[in-house]
Amino acid sequence: MKKVIDREICEIVGEILGSYDKGKTIDHTEVFAQPDPDAVIDILKKLFKIVFPGFFRDKTFRFYNISSRLTVLIEDVMYNLNRQVAIALRQNEKYSDESEEEVNLAAEEICVTFFKKIPMIREYIETDVKAFFDGDPAAYNENEIILSYPGLYAIVTNRLAHELHLLEVPLIPRMMTEHAHSKTGIDIHPGATIGKYFFIDHGTGIVVGETTIIGDNVKVYQGVTIGALSTRGGQRLKGVKRHPTIEDNVTIYSGASILGGETVIGRGSVIGSNAFITTSIDPETRVTIKNQELVLKSGKKDVVKNDIDIMEVGNYHI
Template identity: 60%
Template structure:
């Protein structure tokens, strides 16, 4: 680097150091109080190998005995999760003044509690695979669903994150679900409560808010929003039930928006495409937008299977 380049770099460094000294939130230098994003993503990938032992592989582990392989993998994930949870706990006011020993101890307890709940999480995920297979005639088999369906990937990572959310781990649950969001286009807040046999078909553009409650045997298609009526009150709404409740055996088709904490979609109901629901729906209901008939003739018109006409323009 010549003298001119060196001076230019030093001038920019000085400029930025002066900017950092403004003491705004974005100027924080406490980098060791934030979990490592790459490590959290790595934990997600390794947990997938634990959840689906026959589908996700790692060439690092050369041991062919399943028990030994699992032991090495669990030891690896436990170590990294405990470390990242310990860092995250520092963002909880409860642990702000705790000793390093206390924080490490709590991180170990949380990590063990998470691993003890893996069979429970896998039970739920197995029902999600079954629901997806039963509900999608395009699926050639369950292996195709596990290896390629974005809906199952997003829900699996959500189920991991939700347990950490229930264990009151700051930051990491949302980092996990936002990683899944970035990979699949499916945004499930880790605070949402989702029952068994949950199916997401196609998935892109789905949003499921933090206080959403979803029962068993629910199917959701692409572009669905389970959201809040308004967030204008900002942080005053934190912790308030502001997202809908979806009861058992409900199907919500593409583009539908179901909004509001008091909105309950009764069991065995169907919410049609592109509808906007802001009040409760009784069980066994069907909510749709009435089809508009388009009359006409000519080369730019096509007949539907039911004899109706629609425009190709």
């Protein structure tokens, strides 16, 4: 059996190598021309240590003071982020023909600008932690939220990735948010703009599209989609606002779908579970689904229960 495998492997290698010469998108063989996913995830983990200095331990080094620890962390992340950004920038048309020196300089400027934004990012994250604690009576304390809530993990990752996205860094922001997606089931595009005090309750199945704009004090439950209408236009829609605007103080309950770039959910509105919305909603409106009949089979006849009616409260029902 071993001799058969030995003989066949050479032929298999030749066939697969031959398939690399067809000019397909997946035929690229320059592996070092792409950012390293493991390096990006490691950078993200260390950024969490910078954002939350007293919550995630460093198992490699021991320090006497926080200044020394922070200096080592920032130098580590700065060095590795700079390397990955320089690789990624080659995929931005603006840098495709630039010299290595010019690309490296651009990467350094991006990394410095990004790190200068971290105090601002932390201010936003502090409001998110407060929103989680104030909005979830099951939360024991803020430490529990920071260390264990998937919704906060997804939001923090998005806030970090969003700043890199604004700095026009290709690939890396999406790699970060897709890592969070894989861990939490929460899919927030790094292009989405999210205000302060953002609260994701439970979280699994939430989708927030690239051009979404979310105001302050917004609360979103599991299974919510803030997405685009049909994307049959494909790449022709690049740069077009395809996703909704959610104004301040809006609550969106589980399973609701809000779609379309022209759709605006007015401030103070409440969107009920399973609502399907493709048009704008006025401020201070409650949108709910008319309750379906519940049929209970009991003995010889069916019993219809429809005395609990949760239909419209406010100006709309769906």
